[in-house]
Amino acid sequence: MSSLRLLRSGARAIGGADALSGVHSAARRSIIDMSYSAHFMDFKGSSIPSTMRKLVVTTLSPNFREAVRAQTAAVPTPGDADLLVRNRFVGINASDINYSSGRYDPSVKPPFDAGFEGIGEVVGLGLSASSRHTVGDTVAYFGTGGAFAEYTVVPAKESVPVPAARPEFLTLPVSGATAYIALKRLGELAKGQTVLVTAAAGGTGQFAVQFAKRAGCHVIGTCSSDEKAGFLKSIGCDRPINYAAEDLAKTLRKEYPKGVDVVYESVGGGVMEVAVNSLANKGRLIVIGFISGYQSQSGIPPFRGDTLPVKLLQKSASMRGFFLPHFLSDYGEALSSMMQMFAEGKLVCEVDRGDLAPEGRFVGLESVFRAVDYMYAGKNVGKVVVEVAPPSASSSKL
Ligand SMILES: NC(=O)c1ccc[n+]([C@@H]2O[C@H](COP(=O)([O-])OP(=O)(O)OC[C@H]3O[C@@H](n4cnc5c(N)ncnc54)[C@H](OP(=O)(O)O)[C@@H]3O)[C@@H](O)[C@H]2O)c1
Numbered sequence: 080m081s082s083l084r085l086l087r088s089g090a091r092a093i094g095g096a097d098a099l100s101g102v103h104s105a106a107r108r109s110i111i112d113m114s115y116s117a118h119f120m121d122f123k124g125s126s127i128p129s130t131m132r133k134l135v136v137t138t139l140s141p142n143f144r145e146a147v148r149a150q151t152a153a154v155p156t157p158g159d160a161d162l163l164v165r166n167r168f169v170g171i172n173a174s175d176i177n178y179s180s181g182r183y184d185p186s187v188k189p190p191f192d193a194g195f196e197g198i199g200e201v202v203g204l205g206l207s208a209s210s211r212h213t214v215g216d217t218v219a220y221f222g223t224g225g226a227f228a229e230y231t232v233v234p235a236k237e238s239v240p241v242p243a244a245r246p247e248f249l250t251l252p253v254s255g256a257t258a259y260i261a262l263k264r265l266g267e268l269a270k271g272q273t274v275l276v277t278a279a280a281g282g283t284g285q286f287a288v289q290f291a292k293r294a295g296c297h298v299i300g301t302c303s304s305d306e307k308a309g310f311l312k313s314i315g316c317d318r319p320i321n322y323a324a325e326d327l328a329k330t331l332r333k334e335y336p337k338g339v340d341v342v343y344e345s346v347g348g349g350v351m352e353v354a355v356n357s358l359a360n361k362g363r364l365i366v367i368g369f370i371s372g373y374q375s376q377s378g379i380p381p382f383r384g385d386t387l388p389v390k391l392l393q394k395s396a397s398m399r400g401f402f403l404p405h406f407l408s409d410y411g412e413a414l415s416s417m418m419q420m421f422a423e424g425k426l427v428c429e430v431d432r433g434d435l436a437p438e439g440r441f442v443g444l445e446s447v448f449r450a451v452d453y454m455y456a457g458k459n460v461g462k463v464v465v466e467v468a469p470p471s472a473s474s475s476k477l
Contacts, residue, residue, distance in 0.1 A: 133228030146179035163203035194227030208235035258286035270295030280307035282462035348380030429461025
C-alpha cells in the first residue's frame with residue numbers, strides 16, 4: 080500500500096472520532112472493559128483516557144492556523160493489526176501545509192487529521208499486532224496521518240521500534256530517510272564530486288550534508304544566518320553560504336566555475352534557477368521540494384523554465400524528482416543504517432525544540448501551530464520537534 084493511501088486511510092480511521100468533538104470529560108476507561116476484549120488496551124494497571132486532543136484540518140488552506148483546529152475526540156481503538164501509540168514527540172514537516180491545503184489528495188475533503196510522524200509508547204494493540212509488539216514498546220512511525228494527536232492508531236507493520244522516545248530518533252523516519260535514499264538512488268555520488276544542498280541546516284538538509292560528506296564529496300550548503308552557517312560547519316559542510324549575507328549565484332560562479340555535480344534542492348523558484356545554472360557537465364539536480372511556494376495558493380513558486388531543455392542538453396545534465404513514499408522498498412535499510420550511525424556517534428541528528436522561539440520550547444499539542452510558524456520564518460536549526468506529552472509515569476524507559 081502506498082504511503083499516500085496510508086495517509087488517507089489513517090486520516091479516515093481517526094476522523095471517525097469527530098462525533099465526540101467537544102467532549103471534555105476526563106473520564107477514564109475501566110480496566111475491565113468488554114468492548115476491548117480483543118485488544119490489549121491497558122498497561123500495568125494504568126488506564127487510557129476516553130478522550131484526547133488532536134489537530135484536525137477543517138478548511139483547506141496553506142495557512143496552517145486557518146486550516147487546522149484543535150478538537151477533543153475519543154481516543155481511537157486499534158484494529159487487529161494496529162498499535163495505539165501515546166505520542167511523546169511529533170515532527171514538523173514543511174509539507175504539513177501542503178497536507179492542510181489538500182494538495183496530497185484532492186479527493187479527500189475535510190475534516191481529516193493532521194500530522195505525518197510521531198514517536199511514543201505503545202499503550203494498546205490488536206491481537207495480530209501483539210505477535211511483534213507489546214504494550215510499553217517505544218515506536219516511531221510516519222505516513223499514517225493523525226500524528227498531531229495525543230494518541231494515534233498506527234498499523235503495526237509501519238512502525239519502527241526505537242530504543243527510547245528521544246526526539247533525535249524522530250529526525251530519521253522522514254527527514255533522514257529522504258536524504259539517505261534520494262542521494263543513494265538518484266545522486267550517483269562519487270568521491271571528490273561537489274554537492275550543493277539548499278535549506279542545508281533544516282530537517283532533511285542536515286542529513287544530505289552529512290551523507291554527501293561521508294561519500295567523500297565537497298559539500299556546499301545554503302542557509303539564512305551565521306548561526307546556521309556555524310552549525311553547517313560543525314557537521315562537516317565545506318562551504319556554508321549564508322544567502323542573507325552573500326549573493327548565492329555570484330558566489331557559486333566565482334568559487335565553483337566548473338559547476339556542481341549534484342544538487343539536493345528543497346527551495347524551488349529562483350534558488351532552483353540558480354542551481355540549474357550552476358550544474359556541471361553531467362550534473363544531477365534532485366528535486367526534493369519547493370518550499371518557497373508552499374504558502375501560496377498554488378503551492379508552486381514561479382520558475383523560468385523555457386530554456387531548461389537547452390541548459391540540460393548543453394551539459395548532459397538531468398533533473399530528477401524524489402518523493403519518499405515511492406521508495407519504501409529502501410526504507411528499512413535506510414532506517415537501520417542511520418540508527419546504527421547514530422548509535423556509533425557518526426551521525427548528528429540535530430533537533431530544534433523551539434528553545435529560542437519567542438514563546439519558548441514547543442511543549443503541548445497546540446504548540447504545533449507555533450512550530451509551523453517558526454519553520455516558515457526560517458528560524459529552525461535541525462528538525463523541528465514538538466513535545467506532546469511528558470514521559471509516561473508507567474514507563475521507566477522513557
Ligand atoms: N520529497 C520528499 O519526499 C520530501 C521529504 C521530506 C522533505 N521534503 C522537502 O524538503 C524541504 C525541507 O523540508 P523540512 O521539513 O526538512 O524543512 P526544514 O528544512 O527543516 O525547514 C525549512 C527551511 O527551508 C528554508 N527556506 C528557504 N526558503 C524558504 C521559504 N521561502 N520559506 C520557508 N523556509 C524557507 C529555511 O531555511 P533557511 O532560512 O536557512 O534557508 C527553513 O528553515 C521541503 O521542500 C520539503 O517539502 C521532501
